[in-house]
Amino acid sequence: MNDSLPLLLRAARGESVERPPVWMMRQAGRYMKVYRDLRDRHPGFRERSENPDLSYEISMQPFNAFKPDGVILFSDILTPLPGMGINFDIVESKGPIIQNPIKSTQQLKELRTLTPQESMPFVGEVLGRLKESVGNQAAVLGFVGAPWTLAAYVVEGKSSKNYAVIKAMAFQEPELLHQLLNHFAESIAIYLRYQIDSGAQVVQMFDSWAGQLSPIDYDTFAAPYQQKVIELVKETHPNTPIILYISGSAGVLERMANTGVDIISLDWTVDMKEGCARLPQNVGIQGNVDPGLLFGTPKAIRARIVDTVMKAKGRRHILNLGHGILPGTPEENAKVFFEAGKNVNELIKSIS
Template sequence: KSSKNYAVIKAMAFREPELLHKLLDHFAESIAAYLRYQIDSGAQVVQMFDSWAGQLSPADYDTFAAPYQKKVVDLVKQTHPDTPFILYISGSAGVIERMARTGVDIVSLDWTVDMAEGLARLPEHVGVQGNVDPGLLFGSKEAIQARIDDTVRKARGRKHILNLGHGILPGTPEENGQFFFEAGKSVMERIGAAA
């Protein structure tokens, strides 16, 4: 059962850390095997979502998340070194630099981090994905386009995949989702081709 505050797994982390480390190691190996299978089946890029890592302090991220994220990346890169690997953590503002140290190619930024500030915190070789607030899709088309343009301008000169900083929220007007996609496709025409 999922939870909003991860109380059960945090209790395990602080009461039975050895057990949790064994479990996380098992998960890392299983996730790596699954991602390798996806690549072998034709995936051109893979993304790992770590749901609880954004709920950890930086010290606890270093103990209970980063080593296992790195293990997944290392195992996948052993057999598929050229497949781009993206890491997404919702609520990652406090661990962006740490995310880059896992060996991923692209860090997915949620909307709580300004694109320019996020880029300044990452090594030049690490690309970014994101980071438009999905709540913006409840707004006007003008606001959506302005945010897309601002995000892409700030990401110039870096590998960047324009995306929302999380999934589309329930109740989002379909026409605004479609507009986001279309405005994203034409962004370089509006802001200039030099990126």
């Protein structure tokens, strides 16, 4: 056991820790006034995420306010796309727009191999600065989008409610889709290695849209490419913990565990006790407090955190929300969440 390393890194590696570490998905963002003020001055999302000074400042905002155990790079899962030749924009209130959605083999042939140090040097710079700033007070987290979710964006061209366009490709032109997924798997592995080399100590892969797949299609179009990313990264960085998150993952939890991932992030639709029972003991658990709970009372927030931590007892556990923190969440309730997480041992003792 190395107490000089950040708590979250030790927990993610499966070491014995004094309490579960705590951070929040989307902890840098719209619920914080300091972020909204910065956004008013810099309205373009890509400017905020690709200007290293702005990305660093935004990444540090929740750390400065709440001292979570993890500081995550402020970026987007689509950030690597331009380095492959796919341009995009993120429009406030509309979400991502892909300028030339991929529909053909010819477009696929024109995709470039990702070289992140050339196309995204700002990511490496920000991660290095975060590591230097937080030292061992928090782990630095990197993240990527998984191949299926990236493919869904670039084929659909935007966010979708029914995923009809990519599912049409899956069932009409599966070979084309598999080639695209493979390209993304190789590129995402390169990108994760770059993040780790730049300072990320734990990394999370978001397959946000894989929960929209039936289990048989998850086995065909999502899991093999998640697994390929994990295997490629583990070849060069075997000691860096990888977290996998899928929104709406209740139907594929056991399948997620078969990808070789270190930690599965549960959404809030699965009871923590049941989630633990369904996953092998060697797989860690992250989550899974309902983000909507943070609109409740401090008492309710504390009680749910105690419940979650008690149900995960005996497991490698990182306390988190079951999805990203919601816009409009009162900042004082985010503070309650972090403070309750850090003092969870005392809270448990007080009720036992």
